[in-house]
Amino acid sequence: MLLPTYDDVTAAAQRLQGQAHRTPVLRSSTADSLLGAQLFFKCENYQRMGAFKFRGAFNALSKFSEAQRRAGVLAFSSGNHAQAIALSARILGMPAAILMPHDAPQAKVDATRGYGAEVIIFDRYKEDREALARGLADKRGMTLIPPYDHPDVLAGQGTAAKELFDEVGGLDALFVPLGGGGLLSGSALAARALSPGCKVYGVEPEAGNDGQQSFRAGRIIDIATPRTIADGAQTQHLGEYTFALIRANVDDVLTATDAQLVEAMRFFAERMKMLVEPTGCLGFAAARHAGLPLAGKRVGVVISGGNVDLRRFAELAAA
Amino acid sequence: MLLPTYDDVTAAAQRLQGQAHRTPVLRSSTADSLLGAQLFFKCENYQRMGAFKFRGAFNALSKFSEAQRRAGVLAFSSGNHAQAIALSARILGMPAAILMPHDAPQAKVDATRGYGAEVIIFDRYKEDREALARGLADKRGMTLIPPYDHPDVLAGQGTAAKELFDEVGGLDALFVPLGGGGLLSGSALAARALSPGCKVYGVEPEAGNDGQQSFRAGRIIDIATPRTIADGAQTQHLGEYTFALIRANVDDVLTATDAQLVEAMRFFAERMKMLVEPTGCLGFAAARHAGLPLAGKRVGVVISGGNVDLRRFAELAAA
Numbered sequence A, B: 001m002l003l004p005t006y007d008d009v010t011a012a013a014q015r016l017q018g019q020a021h022r023t024p025v026l027r028s029s030t031a032d033s034l035l036g037a038q039l040f041f042k043c044e045n046y047q048r049m050g051a052f053k054f055r056g057a058f059n060a061l062s063k064f065s066e067a068q069r070r071a072g073v074l075a076f077s078s079g080n081h082a083q084a085i086a087l088s089a090r091i092l093g094m095p096a097a098i099l100m101p102h103d104a105p106q107a108k109v110d111a112t113r114g115y116g117a118e119v120i121i122f123d124r125y126k127e128d129r130e131a132l133a134r135g136l137a138d139k140r141g142m143t144l145i146p147p148y149d150h151p152d153v154l155a156g157q158g159t160a161a162k163e164l165f166d167e168v169g170g171l172d173a174l175f176v177p178l179g180g181g182g183l184l185s186g187s188a189l190a191a192r193a194l195s196p197g198c199k200v201y202g203v204e205p206e207a208g209n210d211g212q213q214s215f216r217a218g219r220i221i222d223i224a225t226p227r228t229i230a231d232g233a234q235t236q237h238l239g240e241y242t243f244a245l246i247r248a249n250v251d252d253v254l255t256a257t258d259a260q261l262v263e264a265m266r267f268f269a270e271r272m273k274m275l276v277e278p279t280g281c282l283g284f285a286a287a288r289h290a291g292l293p294l295a296g297k298r299v300g301v302v303i304s305g306g307n308v309d310l311r312r313f314a315e316l317a318a319a
Helices: A006-016 A029-035 A053-062 A066-071 A080-092 A106-114 A129-140 A151-168 A182-194 A210-217 A240-249 A258-272 A278-289 A310-317 B006-016 B029-035 B053-062 B066-071 B080-092 B106-114 B129-140 B151-168 B182-194 B210-217 B240-249 B258-272 B278-289 B310-317
Strands: A038-043 A073-076 A096-101 A118-122 A173-177 A199-205 A252-256 A298-303 B038-043 B073-076 B096-101 B118-122 B173-177 B199-205 B252-256 B298-303
Touching: A006 A053, A006 A151, A006 A182, A029 A038, A029 A258, A029 A278, A038 A151, A038 A278, A053 A080, A053 A151, A073 A080, A073 A129, A080 A096, A080 A106, A096 A106, A096 A129, A106 A118, A118 A129, A151 A173, A151 A182, A151 A240, A151 A298, A173 A182, A173 A278, A182 A199, A182 A240, A199 A210, A199 A278, A210 A240, A210 A252, A252 A258, A252 A278, A258 A278, A258 A310, A258 B310, A278 A298, A310 B258, A310 B310, B006 B053, B006 B151, B006 B182, B029 B038, B029 B258, B029 B278, B038 B151, B038 B278, B053 B080, B053 B151, B073 B080, B073 B129, B080 B096, B080 B106, B096 B106, B096 B129, B106 B118, B118 B129, B151 B173, B151 B182, B151 B240, B151 B298, B173 B182, B173 B278, B182 B199, B182 B240, B199 B210, B199 B278, B210 B240, B210 B252, B252 B258, B252 B278, B258 B278, B258 B310, B278 B298
Parallel strands: A038 A298, A073 A096, A096 A118, A173 A199, A173 A298, A199 A252, B038 B298, B073 B096, B096 B118, B173 B199, B173 B298, B199 B252
Antiparallel strands: none
8 A cells, every 4th residue: 555645745736726725724812812822723614615625536536537537436425525526526527426325414415416416315224335336336437536545535635734834834733623534644744744843633523533542552443423513523434544644644633522512613603703514623622622732832723614504503503 | 184095004004914814815606606706705704803893993093192092092882893992902002991882782891891991881871972982081081083984993994905905906896884984985995096997885784875875965964773684884874084085986885685684694604604794794795686797807895794693693594
């Protein structure tokens, strides 16, 4: 297994030029006061389709050969990866088919179709998603792009942290949400290259700490689908590529509770006027509550996305 | 009456350097598609204390003489101006007293006190605010800074539009929320200097169109306090300075309905992940609904602030 390097992140950044938004880095003097530190929030909730996932999807698809482009791309996802693949395929003018479970939120199905993708609904209790995907890929010659465990996907995700370091310079610590590990492993490549002394922390929901367990055990540990409001981090296990890179480049894996995520959502809305999805709150929640000595430090926090239904947001943050 | 010029805006920009945030200019491909235009949103909801008002307040206070600083600043406001003055006074190390009506929201009273200002509550039905302010100013030697009709205040507000033009270049049209006219008159000075062909539009709530009436009549027209969700634009009349500058530099004054403001609030939250207060939605609502020929044009929209209570936001936008 050949692991991607920072060179793959810089190559991805070139492919994303003019395609991905260069998202803003926002500051908050209230957040600085709360932590006694200087915080730099990299706001991927302002990325196209509302999450960092566009970076990895577009990078992967733009490396397709002419034959691959003609046949198109296949993905399974009920979340941000579906929209990222659909939008990237539309931009690059290739067909996209997305397998989505029958109980996926109608808004996400509509958004994915809105980007022009074919949505194939399957019954997650009766049908085997992997077999369905393999069948479709074989029949149509489509290329399957997984949501995180792929060198081009994770290299693309690393471009967000690259932009952060390029803009603000070196940092003492960087907090990154952790689901399957695409964002974290790519961010860690950027940190190692651009700010070698920076501590890199992945942050998971407390109820789904498979990454923390895996990091400490030194092997990939599988868990049942966790119950947490952080729906972007309900993965059951890390990938082969992402785990190898996380072991090599990450300093620790931390957790945050759902209550801490709600507190952070409210903070972002009230004090920084941003909508952040629960998963996007993981980094700040851990920076605030994990007990690390951050006083006087320069601290980066990656906000991964903002795709939360407004009613759900109101239930969680405005209650 | 000596009217401020663009030189006062550039001088204000120098004073604000390192004090005000340089707020991001955000794009949305969905907004572009809706209007068939290129939109550039200048996001003053990300300004310190959550609104553009910090710019004008800080600019005015930083021009105080040593004697004025010692005695401090006086203001009356139940809204963003109160917090802007309180925060600016704290930064500059001078006393601040803010007169607030007895029925001001407790959160705003608390926020103003949180910035270290003395809050003086008066009964808006029994006491004369102006007389109270004059008495205090006389007794303590404090300098009164009004919320909009002041050369230094409006010159400071113009720095937001200056940053917008500096960042994106010339525009064909610029939409600016209009209450008392500080933001609009300052923005128009910047537009005239930096993008002379740009049409500049002020936008008021339909229920409070005193500015539109005044613009068309050629004299300041006074109205009763309008009923609208745009609480930052409930002013009853323009000021002497702001009206003169608006007459000279603004192309038209438009209006938006409360329903259009709610639609825009929801759009900003769902598609751009931003919390915008109703007043901050005026520009986009008019760009979308006022029937101007914007197809193919480069259009700037100033979002004035994001200070909306989360429950109120949920009632309006997530209903």
